[in-house]
Amino acid sequence: MNILVTVLLACGLIIFTGGAVGILRFPDFYSRLHPAGKLDTMGLFMSMLAAALYTLEDLSLNAVLTSIKILLILVFVFITSPTATHAIMDAGVRADLAPWTKGERGSAQ
Amino acid sequence: MDTVFFYSGIYLCLLMLLSLYRAVFGPTVLDRLIGVNAIGTKTTTLLVLIGLLYHRVDMFVDIALAYALLNFIAVLAASRYFQKRKGLYDERPRG
Amino acid sequence: MAAQGLKPSVPEKPDAPKRPGARRSATDFTLAFFLLFAFWVLFSGKFDPFHLSLGVVSCLIVAYISGDLLFSGSRLSRIPGLWFRFACYTPWLVWQVFLANIHVLYLVFHPKMMDLIDPKIIHFRSRLKDDMALVTFANSITLTPGTITVYVSVYGDFRVHAIDAPSGEALPGEMEERIARIFEP
């Protein structure tokens, strides 16, 4: 069980790392949203799964309810995170921020 | 197991530092918004990890749940600002 | 998208009730109450009569204030089947999200990332009609490979930002079919 939790947590952390590095590396605002919106959600998914599993270990009613609450965090984040990503994207489009395309490198911002 | 949670917590903090770079130095306001949104997600995780470290997850999970529910209100309000007010490059100081 | 001043805009569906209690059916209220009470039990974790009665009062308040927000625009008889099919859809979605993350992770850590990505905005029209179906589809697009929904109109016109060429090609594709099977059996 502990090994499974550790592996899940490590996966989550790797995905979080991808998100953070992606935010730094991508060339423009629109492509930065891809790692920010997706990788963070998935990293949260993995690490919350690990936390819920670890909480379940002593298997009392309280522990079960706590792990269900941790899973509820997941559900709410899966509903709200794409919406937040979409809202930021929409704001960028409305602010007339030019998207970076191939061939005109460096003219992003 | 505590050691695992401890080091993953520290690691998450360091990742936050990376996101904070984008939030502090991001060329546009929207980049800052992306950075802060990413920090919010990591905060949620970190709160649960702290709860696991203190062996009181039932206390900390409420705060994490509040973050999961409330985190996007600020993002929605800020994006609403851009829907109503045009213009992004207001950052240059005048003279 | 910016200059929508005088263009005939999208007519809004006149479904939003004007004030609480204006257009609420008793079944809506009851269903919202029971759903909220299930969530209360999950939140609370205390089963003594005092806390359960507090829960009943709270759920009544919330169902009165905003019960009309939960189910507006969907027919009640369809809801159990809808939820069941949605629950069947979720594992597939999670798997797709996982694949998407592997893809983006590969892009992020690739040393020649700048050559691989080719961001562009693609347009297509979905055949989904229901509002919730459109929203589910849009959020699923945002969660899956290299694509983020930029704009979706009430009629199902999608504008999607794709990070590289292969991720944009798959749309609308299989996901739309699956969502159509959920909402329009």
Next chain:
Amino acid sequence: MIWQFDVVILTLVVISAIGAVTVKDLLGAVILFGAYSFMMCLLWAIMGAVDVAFTEASVGAGVSTVLFVAAVFRTTRRTRD
């Protein structure tokens, strides 16, 4: 062994606070202030003050940023100094 957490998070608090003060654009300052409130919430949580952390979480994430954005929306985005 919690003090490592303290050090890292205090660094983050100081960075986001300095960022929020020095940014010229007020909207950017508001957003950075949101990041500051996240860090403060983590700090309270690590010190074991769960109730204070909860207050910081609900006020910082839910209300104060929205109020500041509304104020910036109705006034101006540029600071004078």
Next chain:
Amino acid sequence: MKKAGLVIVLFFGGLLVYGTLDFPDWGDPTSPASLHVSPRYIEKTLEETTVPNMVTAILADYRGFDTLFETVVIFSAGLACFFLLRTRRKAPGTRHYRHRPTGIVLHIEKGGRLPDDSTEFERIDSLWVPHDLIIKATCRLIIPFIQLFALYVIAHGHHSPGGGFQGGVIFGAAFILYAVTHDLREGLQRLGERTTYAMCSIGVFIYAGVGTLCLFFRKNFLDYSALAAVLGVDPATARSHGILMVEIGVGIAVMAVMFAIYCNLSSVGKQDEGL
């Protein structure tokens, strides 16, 4: 000017830091607070009030006056916003109406208006934002759960972190979310302006009223054990119930004040076109 400000801030900051040198160390077991104050609460709270979460008991019972005046401070913040910003003057500028069936937008200038309850036409903001399906649908889905969570936080302040203030803020945030994603007028239709201000005062009134009720049973102000006769329970449980009532009062007041401040701030007091 900036430099002078920096010097002043550094001076007073240095004074504060110098002042903290006299404090006992953090977590020092021999400091007066840890010797006399904390053990009293740690030992007696559960016995005297049957509340497991000490912080809630201290805030609402032992330090009840403090919290009462904090609530009054929040209430007066709402009042200050109201008196500073609220105007009765209607916006004289152009009003925008949309014909629902066709979607044509009418601009009516110089204070002209159509009846508000028209079924054919609806008011839209002059800085118009198109109908965003995703955001509206998600918020409709999530708002009831935010409100339920807020009520859970208020009701379970005894057992887990939370209480009236946090729950009230979350509840207010749900209304603010509705007003942000739809528009301010729709938010005000859901929770009217008069209702908001009434709830501000009702919240403070509940708190002070519970305290005053104790006076009628020959106990001190805010000594909830006096309520034991009314509620039909022993004094310790009565104190726990009194704490719950007070928390509900705080929650109502904070919720209403947050929403009132948002409405006044985002519409410059016209309560008409918001963020």
